[in-house]
Amino acid sequence: MNRYDPKPRELVLIGGGHTHALLLHQLAQAPLQNTAISLITPSPKAPYTGMLPGFIAGHYAREDLDIDLEHLSTQAGGRLVPGKADRLDRAAGVIGGAGFDDMRFDLVSVDIGITSDLPALPGYAEHAVSAKPLGAYARRWQDWLTKVEDGALRPDVVVLGAGVAGVELALAMAFRLQAHAPVLRIIDRGRALPNIGHFARRRLLSHLARFGVEVLEHTQVTAIDADHLHCADGRTIGASFVVGVAGTRPQDWLNGTGLELENGFIKVDHHLRALSDQRVFAVGDCAHMTHAPRPKAGVFAVRQAPFLLANLRAATGGGAWRAYQPQRDYLKLVSLGDKTALADKWGLPLEGRWLWRLKDGIDAKFMQQFRG
Numbered sequence: 001m002n003r004y005d006p007k008p009r010e011l012v013l014i015g016g017g018h019t020h021a022l023l024l025h026q027l028a029q030a031p032l033q034n035t036a037i038s039l040i041t042p043s044p045k046a047p048y049t050g051m052l053p054g055f056i057a058g059h060y061a062r063e064d065l066d067i068d069l070e071h072l073s074t075q076a077g078g079r080l081v082p083g084k085a086d087r088l089d090r091a092a093g094v095i096g097g098a099g100f101d102d103m104r105f106d107l108v109s110v111d112i113g114i115t116s117d118l119p120a121l122p123g124y125a126e127h128a129v130s131a132k133p134l135g136a137y138a139r140r141w142q143d144w145l146t147k148v149e150d151g152a153l154r155p156d157v158v159v160l161g162a163g164v165a166g167v168e169l170a171l172a173m174a175f176r177l178q179a180h181a182p183v184l185r186i187i188d189r190g191r192a193l194p195n196i197g198h199f200a201r202r203r204l205l206s207h208l209a210r211f212g213v214e215v216l217e218h219t220q221v222t223a224i225d226a227d228h229l230h231c232a233d234g235r236t237i238g239a240s241f242v243v244g245v246a247g248t249r250p251q252d253w254l255n256g257t258g259l260e261l262e263n264g265f266i267k268v269d270h271h272l273r274a275l276s277d278q279r280v281f282a283v284g285d286c287a288h289m290t291h292a293p294r295p296k297a298g299v300f301a302v303r304q305a306p307f308l309l310a311n312l313r314a315a316t317g318g319g320a321w322r323a324y325q326p327q328r329d330y331l332k333l334v335s336l337g338d339k340t341a342l343a344d345k346w347g348l349p350l351e352g353r354w355l356w357r358l359k360d361g362i363d364a365k366f367m368q369q370f371r372g
Helices: 018-027 050-058 067-074 132-148 164-176 198-210 250-256 297-313 355-367
Strands: 009-014 035-041 045-047 066-068 079-082 084-089 094-098 107-110 156-160 183-187 215-218 221-224 228-231 235-240 241-244 265-268 280-283 288-291 332-336 340-344 350-354
Touching: 009 018, 018 035, 018 067, 018 156, 018 297, 045 050, 045 067, 045 132, 050 132, 050 164, 050 332, 050 355, 066 067, 067 079, 084 250, 107 297, 132 241, 156 164, 164 183, 164 198, 164 332, 183 235, 198 332, 198 340, 198 350, 265 280, 280 297, 332 355, 340 355, 350 355
Parallel strands: 009 035, 009 107, 035 079, 107 280, 156 183, 156 241, 183 215, 265 288
Antiparallel strands: 045 066, 084 094, 221 228, 228 235, 332 340, 340 350
């Protein structure tokens, strides 16, 4: 970019998700011409979600998870703007939010992920923490773990949500707490592990049993207090740490953008461009791919990055458009608490230490891109 051009095009990236991190890495090598780049994000560092279970289990240090967004922005010839966007005024071409002045945009890309909070559940905001965004969860976990190790709290844990993510985190916490005789429970309104193959489901349930994790299916939590939960059937369940993994909620402020949404997620086409505004792109979990709907999974966010770059370049008149077509199935690697993992694809599960080493190698390779 020619920094002395009087009217550079303004590209604003909202959110420091994995797609945007990879995009910035690629822009450092192949910049957009005559384009000023700004990244709005609450923190100069973003944790990599793929390594979260390993951190919770104690296999990684907290800093091992961090992607340095400020460094990436600088390398890409752009700037990081600390703050949290909560307004997209498309008529005025302006983005607003907390911590920064209104910013003009010509093009905008949104990569703000999802949240797993449960705002309608009484007591959730005061006494529970959501797994996503994971920064707050990591901090609360560390603080709570210190109190448990000091003997100040009983290690009673409840995970709300018995999907793959909830089970993976429960196994990680169970492994980390082995020396403290923990009581761990996973609670779900429906059936545990509904979206994984039959054989993989059976193996994961057996690993939960091996660690003594109780699974409560078809159980409705009605309220959360400081040290216990209330259930619709009258039971109370003790818990000094409650983590929510049940929701895949979009960020509420997207409802005020006037963009076409699907259950709160931005509808995009095969070019990752919003259906209702060609200046707006959306990627990662906050986007709904209308041409190929898929579950929320990090594998799609990672693979969208080169397509987003190509299409931003095309939108600025510098290249051809590329259509993103996500794969129908993908390898699911699930950490099992200890340094073993389970793989599931096409309904055929495998497990062992070699799969942990494979996952660890994939994660290390991904993170190495941002260390230079």
